[in-house]
Amino acid sequence: MSDIVLDRVTKRYPDGALAVQEVNIEIADGEFIILVGPSGCGKSTTLNMIAGLEDITSGELRIDGTVVNDRAPKDRDIAMVFQSYALYPHLSVRENMAFPLRLAKLDTATIDRKVNEAARILDLTQHLDRRPSNLSGGQRQRVAMGRAIVRNPKAFLMDEPLSNLDAKLRVQMRTSVSRLQKQLGTTTVYVTHDQTEAMTLGDRVVVMRGGVVQQIGAPQHLYEHPANLFVAGFIGSPAMNFVPAAVADGGLATALGEIRLTDRLRRAMERADAPREVILGIRPEHFEDASLVDDRMRAEGDVFTGLVDVVESMGSDKYVYYALDEKARSAELEELAADSGSSDVPASEGQLVTRLSAVSPVREGDHHEVWFDLGKVQLFDPSTGRNLTLEA
Amino acid sequence: MSGERLSEDQAAPGSPADGTAEPGPSPAGGSGRGGRTGGTRSGRRTLTEGQRSERRLALLLCAPAALVMIAVTGWPIIYSVWLSLQRYDLRFPADQEFVGLANYVEVLTSSYWWTSFGVTLLITVVSVAIELVLGMALALIMHRTIVGRGLVRTSALVPYGIVTVVAAFSWRYAWTPDTGYLANLFAPGSAPLTDQASALAIITLAEVWKTTPFMALLLMAGLALVPDDLLKAASMDGAGPWQRFIKVMVPVMKPAILVALLFRTLDAFRIFDNIYVLTSGAQDTSSVSILANTNLIQALNLGIGSTMSVLIFLSVALIAFVFVKLFGTAAPGSDTEGRR
Numbered sequence: 241m242s243d244i245v246l247d248r249v250t251k252r253y254p255d256g257a258l259a260v261q262e263v264n265i266e267i268a269d270g271e272f273i274i275l276v277g278p279s280g281c282g283k284s285t286t287l288n289m290i291a292g293l294e295d296i297t298s299g300e301l302r303i304d305g306t307v308v309n310d311r312a313p314k315d316r317d318i319a320m321v322f323q324s325y326a327l328y329p330h331l332s333v334r335e336n337m338a339f340p341l342r343l344a345k346l347d348t349a350t351i352d353r354k355v356n357e358a359a360r361i362l363d364l365t366q367h368l369d370r371r372p373s374n375l376s377g378g379q380r381q382r383v384a385m386g387r388a389i390v391r392n393p394k395a396f397l398m399d400e401p402l403s404n405l406d407a408k409l410r411v412q413m414r415t416s417v418s419r420l421q422k423q424l425g426t427t428t429v430y431v432t433h434d435q436t437e438a439m440t441l442g443d444r445v446v447v448m449r450g451g452v453v454q455q456i457g458a459p460q461h462l463y464e465h466p467a468n469l470f471v472a473g474f475i476g477s478p479a480m481n482f483v484p485a486a487v488a489d490g491g492l493a494t495a496l497g498e499i500r501l502t503d504r505l506r507r508a509m510e511r512a513d514a515p516r517e518v519i520l521g522i523r524p525e526h527f528e529d530a531s532l533v534d535d536r537m538r539a540e541g542d543v544f545t546g547l548v549d550v551v552e553s554m555g556s557d558k559y560v561y562y563a564l565d566e567k568a569r570s571a572e573l574e575e576l577a578a579d580s581g582s583s584d585v586p587a588s589e590g591q592l593v594t595r596l597s598a599v600s601p602v603r604e605g606d607h608h609e610v611w612f613d614l615g616k617v618q619l620f621d622p623s624t625g626r627n628l629t630l631e632a
Numbered sequence: 633m634s635g636e637r638l639s640e641d642q643a644a645p646g647s648p649a650d651g652t653a654e655p656g657p658s659p660a661g662g663s664g665r666g667g668r669t670g671g672t673r674s675g676r677r678t679l680t681e682g683q684r685s686e687r688r689l690a691l692l693l694c695a696p697a698a699l700v701m702i703a704v705t706g707w708p709i710i711y712s713v714w715l716s717l718q719r720y721d722l723r724f725p726a727d728q729e730f731v732g733l734a735n736y737v738e739v740l741t742s743s744y745w746w747t748s749f750g751v752t753l754l755i756t757v758v759s760v761a762i763e764l765v766l767g768m769a770l771a772l773i774m775h776r777t778i779v780g781r782g783l784v785r786t787s788a789l790v791p792y793g794i795v796t797v798v799a800a801f802s803w804r805y806a807w808t809p810d811t812g813y814l815a816n817l818f819a820p821g822s823a824p825l826t827d828q829a830s831a832l833a834i835i836t837l838a839e840v841w842k843t844t845p846f847m848a849l850l851l852m853a854g855l856a857l858v859p860d861d862l863l864k865a866a867s868m869d870g871a872g873p874w875q876r877f878i879k880v881m882v883p884v885m886k887p888a889i890l891v892a893l894l895f896r897t898l899d900a901f902r903i904f905d906n907i908y909v910l911t912s913g914a915q916d917t918s919s920v921s922i923l924a925n926t927n928l929i930q931a932l933n934l935g936i937g938s939t940m941s942v943l944i945f946l947s948v949a950l951i952a953f954v955f956v957k958l959f960g961t962a963a964p965g966s967d968t969e970g971r972r
Binding site: 291292293312313314318319320322323324326328329330331339340343344387391397 | 866867869883
């Protein structure tokens with residue numbers, strides 16, 4: 241039963257490098273919070289500061305209302321699961337899980353009871369006497385979890401605990417981590433670079449970049465109302481499409497053609513005092529094959545005809561890539577692409593990703609008409625990355 | 633060891649061929665210890681031209697190394713065993729005669745031998761114990777150093793880089809009465825190298841000073857085996873610095889510690905230079921090596937001297953055996969325990 245508060249927590253290394261800058265997070269009791277961002281964004285450093293493995297340069301860290309900046313890790317009563325699992329190779333599974341309890345000088349009967357209980361929850365009972373080196377990746381991961389839960393700590397910290405597992409196992413473990421956390425109701429801070437993990441696991445997600453918190457919110461909120469270009473590009477897969485747009489009278493001139501300004505967009509731009517040049521963002525799933533859209537929906541959106549580059553049929557839907565005649569990408573977009581890795585932001589220039597119904601008759605090489613929902617279009621300031629449509 | 637592996641490798645590709653070509657007689661290779669020889673034999677029968685020439689090449693490639701080993705190691709050992717079975721004193725060369733184990737009886741009933749043996753054991757145990765503690769401390773310092781890491785490591789290794797005899801002479805001068813600064817400082821008016829207890833202490837000190845860096849180097853390699861995450865995990869689990877060291881670091885680096893101990897024990901047991909320079913074995917400070925040297929080189933008694941050499945060889949072999957079999961020290965290159 242505990243809450244964790246980070247109050248303007250900053251980490252500056254002796255060489256002057258600023259790893260984490262003025263992070264403010266209030267983690268409620270029992271909450272599952274995810275720190276997500278590209279590598280080097282300061283998420284692991286933040287976690288290590290909560291753990292006590294790294295000193296806090298300035299700011300305050302409070303657990304249960306007590307400032308713990310200067311407390312050793314062992315006095316903070318929190319457990320951590322590492323990416324490498326960090327199991328003690330010389331101890332059996334049972335001894336690994338009992339290790340923290342032994343250090344806490346509990347009596348043997350209690351230790352046995354707690355270890356057996358944890359082993360039962362994690363389905364490790366038949367492996368208790370084996371060494372970590374004889375276990376599979378998934379089993380090791382469960383032992384690491386077991387070592388964390390036996391102590392019944394104030395909070396769990398998890399540093400990319402699923403990254404070393406293969407894709408299928410990762411999905412399985414993701415579900416069981418989530419179920420376990422719900423079951424135990426322990427405050428959990430979870431670090432990952434995988435936006436899918438972040439979206440599926442967390443009660444709330446903290447998106448970080450370059451040591452600065454970009455946005456904190458529920459996964460759906462981040463998805464629907466990203467605070468800036470970075471969050472918009474990072475959350476969602478495939479990533480949001482970004483197209484430069486210039487404000488012309490009554491509309492936006494873009495590579496998708498002239499887009500009509502709806503009332504929502506017009507109001508947002510007026511309120512935000514938008515510049516003449518903006519970046520238009522729209523998610524792949526907000527497109528649809530124009531031939532499958534009825535007139536009422538057609539009125540709420542706009543259509544675009546483009547050359548179909550690639551069609552990927554996923555079974556349930558089709559990912560259709562259109563070639564765009566787009567030369568000028570903003571510097572902000574370039575940086576974003578470099579930051580997020582090519583998998584998160586479309587790296588190839590002038591490409592539009594759309595997700596259409598599986599029944600769409602679209603074929604590669606066609607000029608095909610596609611509809612998009614103007615109600616879902618977001619506009620960003622190219623110089624600051626700020627979302628201009630945020631409160632619309 | 634390598635021969636066994638070789639035959640197994642050849643049996644494996646051979647046996648499936650057996651299964652199809654001539655079903656029945658040959659047991660499937662490598663299923664058990666008993667089956668192995670059978671598998672090898674059938675494997676040999678079905679060796680293709682390519683496998684045969686490969687094996688010939690393997691033997692040819694190994695031959696030079698094997699020959700050199702036999703010439704420089706095997707032969708001297710055999711020759712000294714042969715000498716130890718003779719009465720052979722170069723002062724009376726005419727009396728050379730095969731005497732069986734008489735030399736061994738003579739040495740093993742001599743109080744000189746047992747005194748030296750005791751001295752050697754004492755120096756070995758005490759110096760290795762001190763070296764382990766100091767070496768571990770030094771290794772931790774070198775491992776944790778962030779600033780001037782190169783300088784720290786180099787300066788720590790200086791004693792090991794000095795020729796033992798040179799270092800021993802500087803220790804001797806330092807402890808020489810009246811002129812030596814250490815003698816003047818700690819024992820003015822006495823001659824510490826002429827008394828058994830203090831002489832042994834000085835010999836041990838010289839030995840520790842000289843070889844602690846070596847110990848530290850081996851232990852540092854072991855420290856690198858301990859992942860940082862493991863220590864972080866231990867501190868999250870509630871372990872203080874000492875508990876982290878005893879409960880995580882030492883067990884994980886145990887193989888490296890045992891190898892370091894093995895190397896140093898074998899070395900220390902053969903201690904020679906320091907004693908030779910510092911006391912020449914006077915006042916019952918001679919080690920077994922000094923005693924063997926005295927008999928073999930100075931007294932020219934090849935029979936007795938060789939007997940002592942063979943006994944030293946056996947003692948060293950016993951130490952190695954104990955370390956490998958009882959403590960489970962991994963002999964270099966045979967680490968089969970699945971370590972990450």
